[in-house]
């Protein structure tokens with residue numbers, strides 16, 4: 001889909017329930033500082049080359065009540081929440097409630113979206129209170145679809161150079177230039193059973209090489 005074709009976030013869904021694809025209590029690879037990351041299930045944008053196509057379908061994911069999700073995020077004790085996916089604005093009503101609960105404690109909210117700022121503005125102008133609500137509870141917005149032909153090898157957290165950082169409040173200290181001066185990070189977690197989970201950003205070739213080597217080490221680790 002091209003950037004020029006206007007898209008409108010999906011509507012519907014339970015306004016009190018978030019479809020969660022993945023919950024990570026603590027990470028330093030999904031935004032500034034130590035944050036809790038929630039990947040949501042479902043995305044209508046379908047960027048070619050997306051790293052999370054398994055999060056496109058609105059089937060699957062774990063339904064979590066907004067209040068329960070807020071409690072889990074606060075229990076994690078981090079400085080803020082990062083919403084990514086999947087597409088947060090395709091379930092904006094429930095996520096605005098979650099974000100409001102998190103922000104009420106003084107924490108910050110960073111939201112990734114495949115919609116452009118123009119598309120979100122058009123949705124708000126068209127009366128979409130759900131979109132306006134999630135924007136109102138977002139401190140740092142990262143907007144725009146992933147473009148596989150415009151890989152970003154400089155800024156952290158984003159995949160392509162067209163994606164735009166927008167500070168919507170001053171709750172997260174620093175300018176966009178200062179925030180995006182951090183290096184990209186990749187976090188790899190190996191559980192006791194040898195299961196490997198990855199988050200953060202790396203180009204596929206580098207990730208494949210890392211996981212191949214890591215798999216060898218896990219297979220040969222002394223018990």
Ligand code: SF4
Nearest residue numbers: 043046047050086114
């Ligand atoms: S908006 Fe995000 S989750 Fe959706 S297709 Fe694009 S990169 Fe993938």
